[in-house]
Amino acid sequence: MRRINKYLWLIASAAFCSCQSYDADDHKFGNVVYLDVAETTDVQTATIKNTLDELDRTFSATLAYPSGGDVTVSIAVDPSLVDTYNARHNTSWPMLDAKYYSLSDERVTIPAGKTASDAVTLHLQELLGEGEDQTGALTLDATYLLPVTITNASVPTLDSSSTVWYVIKRSSNITTAAQLTDNWINFPTLDKDTEQAMALNNLTAVTYEALIYIDKFATSALN
Known part of the structure; x- marks a missing residue:
């Protein structure tokens, strides 16, 4: 019973402390600013469908705790x-x-008394290029880097989370090929002299990809 009462006292104490005002003098370290998306990892992937011409990613400048005055933060691609x-x-x-x-x-700007700025949008654009031949399109299956960083701020930056590297890749298009419920797919028979097989001549490898969607998991009743 004594141990239970001790735990109850600790919980009550924690709840009481959490309701008290938290003045600046209570902080054990100086305030810092960082990018919220880099809080857990400074690498963010953006894999883009082949049919997508643009994509948005958002992030905010964030303080460790509210400041008594406005905090200005400059952000740039570096x-x-x-x-x-x-x-x-x-x-x-x-x-x-x-x-x-x-x-x-x-x-x-991070307003006084707040911990986060308005969201900033990183806009990826013109990914499909121009015209039917997609002139200038982002190369398929190639990987690119886009570093975004805090370049200046009115408070110190948290170095480990002040930069985020976006890893950008426009992937080969994958589409649903068929509904396989009570159906099947016929692949070209490569040892036959057919029009479909001839189209694969001189290839050293062929890869088939599929997106599998489960309609249901059937179960059988046990006797």
Whole structure:
């Protein structure tokens, strides 16, 4: 019973403390600003469908705790950080060309008493290029880097979360080929001299991909 009472006292104490005002003097460390998307990981992937011409990703500048005054934060795409990423991850991915992206804002404010700015939108655009032949489209299955970082702020930055690297890839299009309920797919018979088989001549490998959607999981009753 004594142990239970001790736990109840600890819970009540925690609840009481959480309701008290939290003045600036209570902070054990200085305030810092960071990008919310980099809080858990500074690498964000954006794999884009082949049929998608644009895509948005949002993030905010965030404080460790509310400030007594407005905090201004400058944000920018920094191509010089591509080498930092490649050296860290042993990759050789290039910087995404500037024509494929834009930032909705490069300077945001975190109002006094708040911990987050309005959302900033990273807009990926013109991914399909122009015209029927998709001139200038982002190359299929190639990987690009887009580093976004805090370049200046009226409070110190949290270095480990002040930069986010977006890993951009426009993937090969995958579509639903058939409804397989009470149905099947016939693939070309490669050892036959047919028009379908001839189309695959001189290929060293063929890959079939499918998206599988489960209608239901059937169960049988046990006797």
